[in-house]
Amino acid sequence: MIRTRFAPSPTGPLHLGHAYSAILAHDFAKARGGEFVVRIEDIDKSRARSEWENKIFDDLEWLGLTWSAPVLRQSKRDAAYEFAINKLWADGLLYPCNCSRRDIKESAMAPHGEGKTNYGPDGIIYPGICRQEKYSNQRPQDSALRLDMARAAINCSTIQDQNIEIDGSRNNNNIINTAQFIESVGDVVLSRKSKEVAYHLAVVVDDEAQSISHVVRGSDLKSSTDIHVLLQNLLGYTSPWYLHHKLIRDSAGKRLAKRDDAKSISKFREQGCSPADIRTLVGL
Ligand SMILES: [Zn+2]
Numbered sequence: 554m555i556r557t558r559f560a561p562s563p564t565g566p567l568h569l570g571h572a573y574s575a576i577l578a579h580d581f582a583k584a585r586g587g588e589f590v591v592r593i594e595d596i597d598k599s600r601a602r603s604e605w606e607n608k609i610f611d612d613l614e615w616l617g618l619t620w621s622a623p624v625l626r627q628s629k630r631d632a633a634y635e636f637a638i639n640k641l642w643a644d645g646l647l648y649p650c651n652c653s654r655r656d657i658k659e660s661a662m663a664p665h666g667e668g669k670t671n672y673g674p675d676g677i678i679y680p681g682i683c684r685q686e687k688y689s690n691q692r693p694q695d696s697a698l699r700l701d702m703a704r705a706a707i708n709c710s711t712i713q714d715q716n717i718e719i720d721g722s723r724n725n726n727n728i729i730n731t732a733q734f735i736e737s738v739g740d741v742v743l744s745r746k747s748k749e750v751a752y753h754l755a756v757v758v759d760d761e762a763q764s765i766s767h768v769v770r771g772s773d774l775k776s777s778t779d780i781h782v783l784l785q786n787l788l789g790y791t792s793p794w795y796l797h798h799k800l801i802r803d804s805a806g807k808r809l810a811k812r813d814d815a816k817s818i819s820k821f822r823e824q825g826c827s828p829a830d831i832r833t834l835v836g837l
Pocket residue numbers: 649650651652682683
């Protein structure tokens with residue numbers, strides 16, 4: 554069964570880029586007799602607003618998209634995230650870290666000399682300050698938790714490239730080079746000091762819960778895909794296929810952001826645009 558999802562954060566209006574992603578995911582599933590579902594990524598409780606959520610649903614309906622119930626809300630999923638974290642902790646793959654951004658920056662720069670800091674999907678690659686030979690059995694309650702990538706790679710020696718093309722075809726059958734991959738991402742944070750789950754873990758646990766077979770999302774997330782596939786392996790999940798689409802840009806070539814109100818779907822609706830016009834605008 555083909556199942557795709559659209560997973561907006563209710564922190565601002567949907568713009569053309571969101572519409573493009575939602576339509577692609579919707580049409581991909583419907584064209585193949587599959588299902589399309591919606592997930593509200595409201596993990597950041599300080600920024601998520603129910604008004605935005607209502608507007609998102611209104612815009613999606615106006616675009617002519619239909620989705621299957623239930624809608625999943627990340628704010629209601631703490632127990633599921635906790636379960637996954639506990640499994641990874643019990644497997645000895647996580648370690649506590651209390652480093653500040655500054656600690657990380659200073660340490661990352663030290664061995665390389667000026668300006669040679671390496672960046673991964675989450676910013677500066679963590680230089681492993683808190684990584685140890687052996688971790689205590691007691692999970693601390695007030696620390697961020699990082700994934701020990703080297704250990705994870707021992708538990709999961711091969712990772713398959715899950716990327717496919719926009720027409721659904723597979724472009725390769727590659728096994729990821731684990732050593733290279735580890736070096737390019739570092740020990741990512743999976744649980745924050747505040748106990749809030751990090752994006753990488755939430756998205757993997759939620760895609761599994763919603764039985765997503767194909768993740769359709771922007772190419773800005775492509776560098777995170779191997780992290781997600783590794784996590785799926787460690788948690789015993791079946792990995793979905795990943796389709797990364799182009800990003801919709803403004804006339805100056807800049808990526809659309811939440812604050813680009815001018816490109817919001819509601820603005821186009823006010824100006825009398827039709828859903829077909831929106832499809833044309835994004836090149837569909
Ligand atoms: Zn640390």
